[in-house]
Amino acid sequence: MFDISFLYEAKDVKDAIKRLSENPNSEIISGGTDVLIRVREGKDAGMGLVSIHNIAELKGVKQDGSGNIIIGAGTCFYDITHNEIIQKYIPSLGEAVNTVGGPQIRQTGTIGGNICNGATSADSASTMTALQADIVLEGPNGERVVNIKDFYTGPGKTVRDRCEVCKHFVIKKENFENYYGYYFKYGKRKSLEIATLGCSVLVKLNGAKDAIEDVKIAYGVAAPTPSRAYKAEEFAKGKKLNDKTLLDEFAKLALEEMKPRDSWRASKEFREQLIKEMAKRSLVNSIRRAGGRIEYYV
């Protein structure tokens, strides 16, 4: 039995918002794979839970008229990985969420919860940051759209108000079309592991496939919030793939913008080493997926 004061199954998003506003000591539960564990640990004990678990409108992946991909916040990780649209356009996101927890967790855990938890270690967060996803929130005062770069305010903190329900994520066509990506998760184990460091790269090559047209790189756990390395991105734009200094300089600039810290999982120094190495390997893998040739030996 979980130590909660009540569980309310919301019929739809409006119903959930109403219930959350009425009860100051309540929070949203979607997949439950984080919330129920926090309750069990006593951290959220005694809270009321408003469940959006079975709300159909929050589930599924679809494309709108202009080709933007819309991911429902209540879509579980398994469904994202196995979705045709995701596999066709942004397979690196499917791969990233396929590293969350274990297979059983991925059946219930949702991408909305992963992002709204505010954890820098969330496996979907770095790829969603690289994709510059828009987060659609609905609260008592109506709907608002927040870009993921303005969403996180600190470790475990986001701009989402307690009464706001995250409805879906919008990934604009120009942010994924012709981009090829790679998500690199470093952990001590292959499964059921929280990332020591996560790195997601999206790259677009020019027509001849011999130079980088655009690149996005985002990290998880390299700073208090998932963050992009803008300087490295700027540097790599337009660089030829056979440029010998490309990888080293890219990695060095990526590190400059990150603020890793010591934790029981890894030291600051080790994380700094990871940031550099993962930048190189993720970029190389993305370039190869995009059809480019680049020399790099691991």
Add this chain to the structure above:
Amino acid sequence: MSKKIITLHVNGKDREVAVDERESLYETLRNELRLTSIKKGCEVGECGACSVLLNGKCVDSCIYLTVWAQGKDIVTVEGLKDETNGDITDVQKEFIKQAAVQCGFCTPGFILKAVEIVGANKPYTRDEIKELITGNLCRCTGYMNIVTAIEHAIKHNMDKLGIPYEVAPSTTSFDIPDAEKEKMLKDVLAMQNNDVTKA
């Protein structure tokens, strides 16, 4: 807090149960419906001992609320049977044959995961199987035989579907003689029929 009566579709039957809305599916199935194949391990969704099939997919019932499972198809090991002859399933037979059981605590979870894997009708390789069972822990560390058992169960299914599938050569150093395996299988089948005295 008052209890409310809900209907759960468990192992092919509709069961009415009085549940507290704070209950996990694990607690309801085990305590109310006495489906004791489900085990409580870590309680945080890491060990997979409490796995149940929910609409054909394995979920950890320890971190799943009972009220969420209304209208969904729940299957536990008690509900597994071969539809053609009412016998235990190929997966269970292979677990017995390959001695994929040590203390047995993780076994129901592994069997349900194996049923899901076999039910996908895909010719998974040994490495893919390892990847697919990462949500289940066996603290006796008898993974080798578990993977082999799942491989053989997939083989049976692939034979039925007419898809060629090769089981990787055994890498275990120990092998049970066929006569011994048959006796073990008989014993277990006898127990399954509550005929323990004759076994």
